[in-house]
Amino acid sequence: MQKFIRWVVGIALVLLIGFPFYWIMISSFKPGDEVLIPNLWPEAFTLQHYQELIEQTSYLANLYNSLFVAVMTMFITILIVIPASYSIYRFDYRGREFLFRLILASYIFPGVLLLVPVYQLMNSVQLVDSLWSLVVINVTFAAPFAVWLMKGFFDAVPKDLDESAAIDGAGPFRVLFQIILPLILPGIGTISIYAFVLAWTEFTFASVLISSDANRVLTTGMNAIMGQYTVRWGWTTAGAVLTIIPVVILFAFVGRYFVRGLQAGAIKS
Numbered sequence: 001m002q003k004f005i006r007w008v009v010g011i012a013l014v015l016l017i018g019f020p021f022y023w024i025m026i027s028s029f030k031p032g033d034e035v036l037i038p039n040l041w042p043e044a045f046t047l048q049h050y051q052e053l054i055e056q057t058s059y060l061a062n063l064y065n066s067l068f069v070a071v072m073t074m075f076i077t078i079l080i081v082i083p084a085s086y087s088i089y090r091f092d093y094r095g096r097e098f099l100f101r102l103i104l105a106s107y108i109f110p111g112v113l114l115l116v117p118v119y120q121l122m123n124s125v126q127l128v129d130s131l132w133s134l135v136v137i138n139v140t141f142a143a144p145f146a147v148w149l150m151k152g153f154f155d156a157v158p159k160d161l162d163e164s165a166a167i168d169g170a171g172p173f174r175v176l177f178q179i180i181l182p183l184i185l186p187g188i189g190t191i192s193i194y195a196f197v198l199a200w201t202e203f204t205f206a207s208v209l210i211s212s213d214a215n216r217v218l219t220t221g222m223n224a225i226m227g228q229y230t231v232r233w234g235w236t237t238a239g240a241v242l243t244i245i246p247v248v249i250l251f252a253f254v255g256r257y258f259v260r261g262l263q264a265g266a267i268k269s
Contacts, residue, residue, distance in 0.1 A: 062221030153187035
């Protein structure tokens with residue numbers, strides 16, 4: 001009976017989570033007059049919505065902008081988080097604990113409260129309506145949590161390895177790159193996906209910092225496609241399907257590190 005209940009609950013959760021994705025995907029292939037009809041399988045399939053989305057909107061330009069922002073956010077986050085985590089979790093110095101708590105304290109303030117000061121700051125350095133402004137703000141929000149998440153992975157690597165390598169003449173950077181990094185690859189995969197998805201789905205700052213159509217990302221571009229008074233449901237569902245593909249591809253390559261990393265981080269932290 002317990003096994004049966006677990007199966008029922010598991011199937012119910014899969015349906016609850018997966019059905020909206022199925023509905024969006026299947027609706028993107030329905031003809032225009034059938035999109036709002038609540039049938040689980042369309043009477044006819046068409047690629048018209050995808051063709052119109054690509055030809056009549058700036059979706060491809062928005063996709064390129066989002067890829068640039070997400071990839072650069074992921075890359076810069078990794079470059080910042082790895083040495084920061086290495087410093088906090090492998091060395092003893094005055095103020096280390098305070099620095100760690102200060103990093104986590106950045107999440108005390110809701111992001112929406114920072115809209116005005118962030119806009120003023122970006123305007124003062126002439127980054128308003130620039131994709132780099134989104135990279136900077138996304139890294140700012142992704143890095144603190146990523147540093148905290150790496151704690152479990154650094155703690156899992158015995159410090160005896162550092163001491164043995166130091167005795168053999170290896171410096172701190174050599175220890176980091178040749179000994180520690182290969183052992184914390186699941187953690188790097190975890191923060192990579194986290195930073196990418198955070199930048200890929202961010203909307204609030206993108207709608208404020210970006211003003212031109214040429215620099216719109218997918219989140220604001222799809223919002224513009226939907227319109228103020230009418231909604232092109234075919235374009236919207238087709239855009240949603242195409243938007244999720246890069247995330248699926250990323251998970252296909254490093255998803256196993258992400259799952260393993262979350263499990264390890266949750267247990268070791």
